[in-house]
Amino acid sequence: MTSASTHALPQSIAAERADPAHWEWQYLDLMRRIWEEGDERVDRTGIGTRALFGATIRFDLAGGAMPLLTTKRVYWKTATRELLWFLTGNTNIRPLCAQGVEIWTDWPLDRYRRETGDPIERKAFSARIVEDADFAARWGDLGPVYGKQWVDWPTFEPVADGLYRQGPGINQVAQVVASLKANPGSRRHIIEGWNVAELDAMALPPCHKSYQFHVSGNRLSCILYQRSCDLGLGFAFNMWSLALLTRMMAQQCNLEPGEAIWMGGDVHLYLNHAALVEEQLARRPEGMAHLELARRPETIFDYRIEDFVVSGYAPQAHIAAPVAV
Incomplete structure (x- = not known):
């Protein structure tokens, strides 16, 4: 493992901030720091990364604002369809x-x-x-990935002579909605994806693994802990989905959206993403996307893609980069 400090970016990339308060500077600063200071290591894909351990990005959801990156196009409908798929429990x-x-x-x-x-x-x-x-x-x-754990966490009940049979699955999402309504001050509003007993059966163990919801006044916030984050590609979807799930939960619980707080463990950039990093860091964030929920479905599981209306999103061009499998 070697230091990546010799990989400093050209000075021209450190552009002046047109809007220093824009939330996206948190993301760009983290990207720059990883690329210039991160540990260089060989990862499971064989491609190699530069990585830092421990990072936080916060976003205020007030007024319908949503954390869509503006320095490149994010296909938010694709990310939304994935989240809705998770909520079905389908794998x-x-x-x-x-x-x-x-x-x-x-x-x-x-x-x-x-x-x-x-x-x-x-x-x-x-x-x-x-x-x-x-x-x-x-x-x-894909095996028992995210959705299976979210809405059908497996249980087992004793039969006889030391034998067990499969019991009813636990719908963590439904439980959290119910607990937010009944006991908003609880510290147990958690959705967990890291089922140790089933990791080996998953195509990919959960990266965005733990969600904790918190009510303050009439505002609902959520912290996502992500054990592993591809900052160049995966983060944009993860941040959007975190914010979207928080908005949906808030609507279902008659609360106002608070903050979406993202916490990364191993946050990395792939070595073959140099062109992406340099192009994105040369851009300046501008504008803000807003989301309107077109209706209030009966349950958290009844949303459809047409329920989400995004306005004000004017991103810069898409930046293509390979996915490491």
């Missing part, structure tokens, strides 16, 4: 692929290629997942 990529969402396809595709030797293209694989239910059942499941 198969078929519903995502049917909506054109490919952010989880690489993991089952990689497994399929390894086990069959078939060099199928990603687009063709996704199409087959959608068209063939049996194929999707065999190759499209």
